Amino acid sequence: MRAFWYGYVTGPILGVLWAFIMATTLAVLLSFTTGEAFRPGLWGCILLGALVGLAAPENRMGWLLALGAAVLGVALSYTPFSPIHVAETVGMGGHLSAGIGFGIGLAWPVTVMMAGAPRGALNRHEWEEAVIRFLTGFGYIFFTAIVAIPFYVMVMTSLKTQGELIANPLDFSIDLSQGWGLFRSYSELFRDFNFGSYMWTSFYVSVLTVFITLAFSIPGAYAVARLKFRGQKALSRSILLIYMVPMIVLALPIYIVFSMTGLRNSILGIVMIYPVTTIPVALYMLQGYFRGLPGEVEEAGLMDGLNRLQVIWKITLPLSLPALASVSLYVFMIAWNEFLLAFMLLDDPSKFTLTRGIASLNSSEIPRQHLMAGAVIATVPVMALFLGLEKFMTRGLTAGSVKG
C-alpha cells in the first residue's frame, strides 16, 4: 500500500477513477434527459483524469483547473479520445454540455479530494482522507442515482405514449406543449379502469385499519407496559415472535377459511385481516413509548380518584400523541402498501384496493404507461405523507423495528 502514498500516484489514480464515474453519470444523465446517444469513452477518461489528478495536489487555483478541463473536454469530444462520446446527430449544445459538465465535474471534486495533500510523499492521514473523500463523493452519486432513477423512470414513463416508449426507450424528455395531454394515462385510468374507486377503497380500508389497530393495541400495550401480572415478560416477548411468521403461511389458511365462509372477495374480510397483521407492530411500538412515560403522573391521577381506564384516556393518551401519530402513519403505510392479501382475497374488480388494481393492470394488453401511472398513483399519497410528516414517519420506522 505504501507505494500509493505519493501525491503524484494517488492523484492520477483517483482522478482516472473519478473520471469514469463522472463520465458514466453524465452520459446516463444526458441520455435520460435528451434521449440522444452519449457514452463514456475509455481513453478520454484516462487521459483527462490522469492530467487533472496530477495537477490537483497543492493546487491553489481550482477554478483554473476546472476551466482547463472543461475546455479540453469540449475539444476532445470532437476527437476519438473523448471522455464522453457524443452521437453525430447531436449538435454543438450536446458537445458543450458534455464537455463542460465533465470538465467541472472532474476537476472540482478531484481538487477537493486532494486538498491538503502534497505532491510528494503522503502520510497515512492525508492518504486516507483523500480516499475517504473520493468514496464519499462516489457514495452520494451512487445512492442518489439508484434511488432517483427508478422513481424518475416511473413518473416519466407514465407521461409518455406507447409509440414514444418503443421508438426510444432512453428518451425521457417530455413535451410540455401537450399541456394536460401529458396526463392522458392518468385520466384513462380514472375513467376506464375505475381507479377512483380503487383509491377510495384503499383509503378507507387503510383508515379503518388504523383505527381498529389503535383500538386494540392501546389497551394491550398499556397492560403490557404498566400493569403487573403473571406472564407479562413472556407476553411482551412473544409479540416479537408473531413478527416472524411469514404472511404467505398465514394467507393460505386464511384463504381457505374465507373461501368457505364467503368472506373472500369482500371488503369486510380485508378489514378484518389487515389490523391483525398490524396490531403486533403497533402494540410493540406503543408499549415501548408507554414505558418511557413518567409513571408518577399516572399515579397522581389514580390518587385523585380516576380509575385505570380514565387514566389511560385522560393522561396517558394525551401524553403519547406523538407516538400515536407515528404508529398511525406506519400502520397506514403498511395497509396502503399491502399487496399479498389483497391479491389473494379479492377477485371482484368492484372491490379492488389500489395495489390489487395495479396488479390487474399487469397484462400484455395494457400499455405500460398505464401500469406506471398506476404505480405513481399508489406511490404519491404515501410519499406525500412521508415527506410532510417525515419526523413522525422516521420515528415510526425506527420504533416499529425492522418489519418489512
Add this chain to the structure above:
Amino acid sequence: MTTATPPKGRGPLARREARLAWSLLLPTLTSVMLVVILPLLAIFWISFKPVGLADLRPPAPVVREDLRDADEEVATLRYRIRNSSQDEPIRNTVLTDTLPAGVTVQALPEICTLEGAALRCDIGELEPGGRLTLEIPALLDGDPDALEDAIEDATPVEITGEADNILANFEFTLENFRDVFDAREFWTVIYATLFYTVVGTIGALVVGLFAAMLLNKSFKGQGVLRGLYLFPYVAPVIAVAFTWVILLDPFSGSVNALLVQMGVTDDTINFFGERPLALIMVTVFEIWRYFPLSFLFILARMQSIDHDMYEAADVDGASPFQKFRYLSLPMLMGILSVLFLLRFIWTFNKFDDIFLLTGGNAGTRTLTVNVYEQAFAVSNIGAGAAVAVVILICLLIFSWAFFRFISREEGL
C-alpha cells in the same frame, strides 16, 4: 405479641390489576389467536391432507327449476338436480320450494309432499356426480308468462344436503411431504432461498452501513438526502417492483438500451429471465429495497456514539480508517447483529418481491414462493401447506438463535 410480617402471596389489589391487564389484553389476544395461532395449527392439519384447490368448495347439490309446456293444458314443473362433486356423495338432500298462486299440482312424485303452497321433496342420497330430474304436472290459472316468471324467479328453490368435507375428516397422508421433498427442484428451491436470504441480508446491511457513514455529518441538505434514501422502503412494493421490471425489460427497457448504447453488451440481457442472473437480480432488488432500513438504524446508533471518544482517538493520532475499524465498528456491532438476525428472518419470509419480479421463474423460486406455486399454480393446497410447515420448522430454529443472541444485545 405477634410480629409484623410482610404479606405473602398476592393481595386483592395485585389481583385486581392482573384482572384488568388481562381484560385489556383480551381483544388483542383473541384476534391474534384467531388469525395467527389457529391458521398455524390449520397449516399442520392441512399439510397431512390430500386436498386440492377444488376441494375447498364442499360438495353441494345444485338445482335448476323451469316450467315447460306453459302454453299447453297441463304444464310441467321441472327440477333438475345434480351433485356438484364427482367424488363425494351427498346425504339427506332436501328440496324446498314455494309454489305461486295459480298453480295447481296434478300429481306428486312419491318423495314429495305439498302443504299449502310449500313443496318439499326428500331426495335422500345423491351419488357422486349423480343427476336427478323431478317432473310435476300442474294446471296453470292465469297468464302463462307471468306465472313462468313467478315460478322461475320470484320464489327461488332451495336445496340442502350433507356431505363430508375433506378438510374435516380423519383421512391423512404423507403424500404432500413426499411431493415436496422428492421434487427435482426442491434443492434448487433451498439453494435459491439460502442465496437470496444470506446475500440479501448481508448486502442490505453493508450498503446501509455505507449510506449511514455518508450521512453521519451535518451539512445542508442532509435531511433531504435522508428522506430520499428512504424512498425505496416507503413506496408500495408493487409500484417499485413493476418499475424495475419495466426498467430492465429485455425488449424495450431503458437499462438494456443504455447498456447497448454504451457498448457494454451487443445483445439485450434478459435480467429476470435467465439463470443465474434472475436470482442475482431479485437479490439486488431486495438489497435496494431494504438498505434504507439498516441505514436508518445504523445512522441512529452512529449519532448516539459519544463524540469524546473520537477526539481522544485524534489526540492519539488515529487515522480515519483506524477510527472506523477500532471505534465505530465495535460500537455498531450490537445493532448490526440485531439487524442481521431480524433481517435474515424477514428476508427468508419475503414473498411479494420475488413473486412480482419473476413469479418464481428462472431459478428464483424460494420456499415462500413455492408455497404459492404449490397451492395455487399447481392447485395442491396440501403440498403448499407442507412447504409452509418446512418454512415454520426453519423459522423455529432461527427464532431460537434469535432469542439466544438478542437477549444479550440491547433489545430493539
